[in-house]
Amino acid sequence: xxxxxxxxxxxxxxxxxxxxxxxxxxxxxxxxxxxxxxxxxxxxxxxxxxxxxxxxxxxxxxxxxxxxxxxxxxxxxxxxxxxxxxxxxxxxxxxxxxxxxxxxxxxxxxxxxxxxxxxxxxxxxxxxxxxxxxxxxxxxxxxxxxxxxxxxxxxxxxxxxxxxxxxxxxxxxxxxxxxxxxxxxxxxxxxxxxxxxxxxxxxxxxxxxxxxxxxxxxxxxxxxxxxxxxxxxxxxxxxxxxxxxxxxxxxxxxxxxxxxxxxxxxxxxxxxxxxxxxxxxxxxxxxxxxxxxxxxxxxxxxxxxxxxxxxxxxxxxxxxxxxxxxxxxxxxxxxxxxxxxxxxxxxxxxxxxxxxxxxxxxxxxxxxxxxxxxxxxxxxxxxxxxxxxxxxxxxxxxxxxxxxxxxxxxxxxxxxxxxxxxxxxxxxxxxxxxxxxxxxxxxxxxxxxxxxxxxxxxxxxxxxxxxxxxxxxxxxxxxxxxxxxxxxxxxxxxxxxxxxxxxxxxxxxxxxxxxxxxxxxxxxxxxxxxxxxxxxxxxxxxxxxxxxxxxxxxxxxxxxxxxxxxxxxxxxxxxxxxxxxxxxxxxxxx
Amino acid sequence: xxxxxxxxxxxxxxxxxxxxxxxxxxxxxxxxxxxxxxxxxxxxxxxxxxxxxxxxxxxxxxxxxxxxxxxxxxxxxxxxxxxxxxxxxxxxxxxxxxxxxxxxxxxxxxxxxxxxxxxxxxxxxxxxxxxxxxxxxxxxxxxxxxxxxxxxxxxxxxxxxxxxxxxxxxxxxxxxxxxxxxxxxxxxxxxxxxxxxxxxxxxxxxxxxxxxxxxxxxxxxxxxxxxxxxxxxxxxxxxxxxxxxxxxxxxxxxxxxxxxxxxxxxxxxxxxxxxxxxxxxxxxxxxxxxxxxxxxxxxxxxxxxxxxxxxxxxx
Numbered sequence: 001x002x003x004x005x006x007x008x009x010x011x012x013x014x015x016x017x018x019x020x021x022x023x024x025x026x027x028x029x030x031x032x033x034x035x036x037x038x039x040x041x042x043x044x045x046x047x048x049x050x051x052x053x054x055x056x057x058x059x060x061x062x063x064x065x066x067x068x069x070x071x072x073x074x075x076x077x078x079x080x081x082x083x084x085x086x087x088x089x090x091x092x093x094x095x096x097x098x099x100x101x102x103x104x105x106x107x108x109x110x111x112x113x114x115x116x117x118x119x120x121x122x123x124x125x126x127x128x129x130x131x132x133x134x135x136x137x138x139x140x141x142x143x144x145x146x147x148x149x150x151x152x153x154x155x156x157x158x159x160x161x162x163x164x165x166x167x168x169x170x171x172x173x174x175x176x177x178x179x180x181x182x183x184x185x186x187x188x189x190x191x192x193x194x195x196x197x198x199x200x201x202x203x204x205x206x207x208x209x210x211x212x213x214x215x216x217x218x219x220x221x222x223x224x225x226x227x228x229x230x231x232x233x234x235x236x237x238x239x240x241x242x243x244x245x246x247x248x249x250x251x252x253x254x255x256x257x258x259x260x261x262x263x264x265x266x267x268x269x270x271x272x273x274x275x276x277x278x279x280x281x282x283x284x285x286x287x288x289x290x291x292x293x294x295x296x297x298x299x300x301x302x303x304x305x306x307x308x309x310x311x312x313x314x315x316x317x318x319x320x321x322x323x324x325x326x327x328x329x330x331x332x333x334x335x336x337x338x339x340x341x342x343x344x345x346x347x348x349x350x351x352x353x354x355x356x357x358x359x360x361x362x363x364x365x366x367x368x369x370x371x372x373x374x375x376x377x378x379x380x381x382x383x384x385x386x387x388x389x390x391x392x393x394x395x396x397x398x399x400x401x402x403x404x405x406x407x408x409x410x411x412x413x414x415x416x417x418x419x420x421x422x423x424x425x426x427x428x429x430x431x432x433x434x435x436x437x438x439x440x441x442x443x444x445x446x447x448x449x450x451x452x453x454x455x456x457x458x459x460x461x462x463x464x465x466x467x468x469x470x471x472x473x474x475x476x477x478x479x480x481x482x483x484x485x486x487x488x489x490x491x492x493x494x495x496x497x498x499x500x501x502x503x504x505x506x507x508x509x510x511x512x513x514x515x516x517x518x519x520x521x522x523x524x525x526x527x528x529x530x531x532x533x534x535x536x537x538x539x540x541x542x543x544x545x546x547x548x549x550x551x552x553x554x555x556x557x558x559x560x561x562x563x564x565x566x567x568x569x570x571x572x573x574x575x576x577x578x579x580x581x582x583x584x585x586x587x588x589x590x
Numbered sequence: 591x592x593x594x595x596x597x598x599x600x601x602x603x604x605x606x607x608x609x610x611x612x613x614x615x616x617x618x619x620x621x622x623x624x625x626x627x628x629x630x631x632x633x634x635x636x637x638x639x640x641x642x643x644x645x646x647x648x649x650x651x652x653x654x655x656x657x658x659x660x661x662x663x664x665x666x667x668x669x670x671x672x673x674x675x676x677x678x679x680x681x682x683x684x685x686x687x688x689x690x691x692x693x694x695x696x697x698x699x700x701x702x703x704x705x706x707x708x709x710x711x712x713x714x715x716x717x718x719x720x721x722x723x724x725x726x727x728x729x730x731x732x733x734x735x736x737x738x739x740x741x742x743x744x745x746x747x748x749x750x751x752x753x754x755x756x757x758x759x760x761x762x763x764x765x766x767x768x769x770x771x772x773x774x775x776x777x778x779x780x781x782x783x784x785x786x787x788x789x790x791x792x793x794x795x796x797x798x799x800x801x802x803x804x805x806x807x808x809x810x811x812x813x814x815x816x817x818x819x820x821x822x823x824x825x826x827x828x829x830x831x832x833x834x835x836x837x838x839x840x841x842x843x844x845x846x847x848x849x850x851x852x853x854x855x856x857x858x859x860x861x862x863x864x865x866x867x868x869x870x871x872x873x874x875x876x877x878x879x880x881x882x883x884x885x886x887x888x889x890x891x892x893x894x895x896x897x898x899x900x901x902x903x904x905x
Binding site: 086087088091094160161162166168169172256257258259260261262263265270273274275308309310311313339340341342343344347348351352355358359362363366369370371372373374375376377378379387390391394395398399401402405406407408410411412413414415475478479480482484485486487489491492493494496497498499500571572573574 | 598608609611612616618619626627630633634637638639642644647650658662666667673674675677678681699700719720722723724729762764765767771772775780781782783785815820861863866870872876877878879881
């Protein structure tokens with residue numbers, strides 16, 4: 001790749017007119033930083049809400065059929081008569097927990113918030129390439145989120161067919177599923193607008209001298225993520241419209257002939273195929289896994305380089321692995337469908353691609369592990385979360401191996417083993433990385449740092465309890481306990497030996513909830529009362545710290561367009577005697 | 591390792607092969623995790639700021655990691671080509687001829703498993719969805735000569751031991767998944783499709799019960815939950831010859847005094863229904879209770895069961 005500098009951004013300052021009013025500044029803002037903050041706050045609220053749904057479900061799993069204490073009476077007779085959760089309500093909570101955490105929580109926080117706020121600053125851009133599109137992306141996401149929430153209030157309640165919404169169950173489900181589909185269409189549209197914007201911005205608005213191989217790894221992660229969103233989401237949007245047609249217009253895209261529900265033949269012409277939905281769904285939802293994990297890896301990479309005070313080890317191989325991972329993520333989707341009646345040839349193909357995709361993940365993780373060697377490690381609060389990401393994501397990745405090999409998957413498919421596996425990837429994996437990012441870039445956004453004592457309390461308790469929630473799931477899964485059971489499997493003989501774990505897991509989940517209180521207090525307290533810090537608090541090399549103020553200028557980000565002279569992680573460069581060399585510091589005469 | 595992982599009892603011919611695969615992969619996972627973990631802990635201690643004030647710009651200088659990644663890739667390839675693909679092929683391609691097997695249809699519905707045996711003639715009778723009623727959940731056309739001897743059960747699958755079983759699996763309404771954990775069988779039941787799945791049960795349910803039976807001390811206080819779901823395999827009699835705890839009964843709080851009076855200090859308990867059918871795919875509000883039972887019997891017991899069922903049809 002050429003080291004030649006891409007053109008400096010055209011027209012740095014476009015807005016010399018009067019400052020915009022309240023609405024344009026704080027609500028319908030086109031500034032990527034404000035939009036990033038809007039995304040962050042909305043996504044954090046959704047994460048808290050989605051987590052709360054799970055804490056309610058965990059009551060039913062720990063104490064099946066017992067009245068939910070304190071809050072049980074607020075759910076109404078249709079959901080929880082006398083405070084005892086009904087199976088219908090349990091299924092709603094399950095489906096909405098998954099949907100909210102993935103589409104309304106983690107992705108908007110990882111991409112919408114961190115991508116929006118940090119990426120333009122890291123590449124020295126005055127804003128995103130399409131500020132109006134950016135604003136539109138947030139507001140469509142917001143409407144999608146409200147749509148999803150509103151479905152709890154309609155008769156029959158929210159969607160209850162799992163976040164996967166497999167047909168025909170979803171097609172014959174109550175009206176909540178229609179609302180879910182409308183919500184999903186909003187969220188997908190929002191992601192598509194965002195991804196186009198990210199790609200254009202990264203290609204067109206890099207600072208002078210900032211070649212692709214000088215990009216911070218976080219920007220690479222966001223770039224590949226955007227391509228995944230752009231290419232994987234349209235099939236699901238189409239599939240969502242088809243399912244909407246099946247529900248509202250009586251078409252049979254996913255409905256085979258001869259369906260009989262509760263003894264009554266269904267009025268569908270038939271001829272459709274329920275597996276078509278699964279293919280279209282997983283064609284998105286597998287790349288989606290990498291949408292969840294790549295930005296997290298990007299954040300962790302930034303924080304590790306900064307807190308080891310040395311360059312990332314194997315930056316080039318990490319970048320190649322990320323790009324390869326992006327490509328491969330499009331050809332592994334059917335490993336979610338081994339048990340749908342797959343023959344040997346197709347299953348061999350998808351098993352092989354699944355084993356192949358594990359290699360770039362291992363390369364990235366290995367590079368991050370090896371980056372620690374020789375470092376001078378500062379155990380700052382963001383670094384604690386970033387370090388914890390490594391073994392946690394490791395467990396998530398390793399437990400994917402037996403699921404990716406079809407014969408082992410026969411026993412483990414649709415058991416708690418799967419739940420444990422993907423939660424290790426996304427919860428103590430991605431969410432810990434996102435917390436790391438929040439602690440790391442908080443001084444950038446506010447000019448103040450978060451309290452370290454509260455941060456450490458938050459970290460250690462979260463780390464202990466989150467493992468308490470998910471580790472026993474592997475034990476239950478190996479024993480063969482199915483997922484999505486309203487009573488946790490209490491009536492099954494094969495589950496008896498591992499049922500007692502449910503109480504432990506639930507208590508851990510509630511304690512995990514309590515462990516977030518120090519974070520919430522710290523977050524709000526630090527916004528107003530946190531210790532004021534310098535522009536480059538972490539002594540970082542990348543442009544968002546070295547070339548911009550904290551917080552950055554409202555418009556245009558940089559007083560003068562930054563120019564880049566070197567790679568992103570010139571920490572402890574040999575011979576210079578310095579601790580770090582910012583990307584925008586001109587070369588000194590030797 | 592299998593013990594450590596807590597895999598359930600193996601009751602089918604191919605079960606140990608699947609378990610071996612799971613165990614092999616977990617060995618690989620364990621080695622990788624311990625290796626990475628020890629390295630990680632060492633590095634965090636060795637290169638902490640107070641011990642190593644100045645970072646080394648280059649860090650690791652060798653390429654050991656590339657070789658390690660290569661080794662992992664090779665092991666994965668061996669697992670895939672040497673174990674996973676042949677085993678999968680055996681599961682889906684090497685289906686024994688129907689003449690040597692017990693052949694049944696299973697049709698899932700919200701929230702039950704309909705089991706359809708072809709009867710002595712070996713031919714499944716015609717079904718028609720317009721005939722479906724609460725009494726005839728499969729819509730079996732009893733006027734069809736082939737249907738006259740067909741046995742239909744709900745949530746109950748009887749099988750002879752040692753003989754392959756071929757299940758033609760489908761669904762009436764939504765996607766379900768036939769999960770037989772002790773037989774290491776799981777297969778989605780998809781409406782509009784009939785999918786064949788097969789296995790050979792190697793142990794009778796009664797033998798499994800005896801194998802799983804454990805001695806428990808008679809509790810002094812209340813009966814703990816983990817014992818409440820188990821049943822006895824024999825009668826327990828008091829000093830007067832009266833049965834205090836009958837065969838097949840569970841331990842309850844009210845029999846405890848009688849047991850103590852009779853001087854019985856321990857009882858042998860086993861799962862009541864160790865071989866179960868579970869649904870593994872979310873299928874609606876009754877998904878959690880879509881439970882059925884497999885009863886693996888000796889050839890004679892099975893024959894007697896079939897004869898009994900046939901007698902009931904002709905009545």
